[in-house]
Amino acid sequence: MVKNVVEVRDLVVVRGEREVLPGISLDVSAGVTGLLGPSGCGKTTLMRCLVGAQRVRSGTAAVLGERAGSPPLRTRIGYVTQAASVYDDLTVAENLAFFARVLGVDRAQVDEAVAAVGLDDHRSQVVSRLSGGERSRASLAVALLGTPDLLVLDEPTVGLDPVLRRDLWDLFHRIADRGAAVLVSSHVMDEAERCHRLLLMREGRIIADGSPDEVRRSTGAPDIEQAFLHLVEGRGDAA
Numbered sequence: 658m659v660k661n662v663v664e665v666r667d668l669v670v671v672r673g674e675r676e677v678l679p680g681i682s683l684d685v686s687a688g689v690t691g692l693l694g695p696s697g698c699g700k701t702t703l704m705r706c707l708v709g710a711q712r713v714r715s716g717t718a719a720v721l722g723e724r725a726g727s728p729p730l731r732t733r734i735g736y737v738t739q740a741a742s743v744y745d746d747l748t749v750a751e752n753l754a755f756f757a758r759v760l761g762v763d764r765a766q767v768d769e770a771v772a773a774v775g776l777d778d779h780r781s782q783v784v785s786r787l788s789g790g791e792r793s794r795a796s797l798a799v800a801l802l803g804t805p806d807l808l809v810l811d812e813p814t815v816g817l818d819p820v821l822r823r824d825l826w827d828l829f830h831r832i833a834d835r836g837a838a839v840l841v842s843s844h845v846m847d848e849a850e851r852c853h854r855l856l857l858m859r860e861g862r863i864i865a866d867g868s869p870d871e872v873r874r875s876t877g878a879p880d881i882e883q884a885f886l887h888l889v890e891g892r893g894d895a896a
């Protein structure tokens with residue numbers, strides 16, 4: 658068994674004129690890992706590297722022992738971007754059935770994925786008539802097809818009410834409990850408390866890495882929000 662699900666070493670990514678990731682290194686293992694950092698610090702760029710959607714200048718990114726983006730990883734990684742990635746003119750069930758066929762996944766998994774994201778009552782609804790939160794849950798259901806070993810979720814709870822957010826976090830934990838790695842970016846600090854491990858980023862670098870308790874302790878802050886401000890404003894360095 659591969660210990661680290663993700664291994665990134667000295668990764669350099671340039672977007673436009675800017676070195677967005679100036680040589681980042683990190684590992685991600687099973688469990689729920691939160692990726693936090695100010696807007697523009699490079700979270701999405703890093704996630705794009707892990708799914709093979711980002712051109713890199715140098716360094717390496719490996720997932721489950723394979724080069725990120727290589728074909729064997731196709732069904733082993735689920736990725737949800739900030740924009741919903743389902744077809745507007747198909748129903749929820751039709752979208753799932755389509756992606757199940759593309760991925761070569763058993764149709765039985767469609768029902769499981771729809772139930773997991775709480776869209777049972779909307780399975781026959783055309784996506785264009787769903788609310789924003791329902792639409793993003795439909796995208797999440799697609800990412801769950803194939804029972805991925807790595808789930809990469811770019812701010813999956815934006816625009817969701819507290820009940821749905823809690824339900825989704827319970828789902829992330831259930832997925833992690835069966836041995837998968839779940840990497841979630843978020844701006845919501847109470848969500849950070851629900852992660853097994855936190856990676857705090859600033860300007861394309863990891864500035865803190867540890868459990869919520871460890872991050873709090875290393876900064877002497879009473880909560881993650883204060884710890885985050887402390888680190889991001891450069892008054893400490895816990896990494």
Ligand SMILES: Nc1ncnc2c1ncn2[C@@H]1O[C@H](COP(=O)(O)OP(=O)(O)OP(=O)(O)O)[C@@H](O)[C@H]1O
Nearest residue numbers: 672673674677694695696697698699700701702703
């Ligand atoms: N297509 C692009 N061309 C040039 N620069 C880009 C492009 N996409 C993103 N960038 C820049 O790369 C940097 C990192 O962006 P990225 O989307 O990775 O940040 P982020 O941490 O995910 O931000 P947010 O929390 O706002 O989603 C930003 O400065 C952004 O302006």
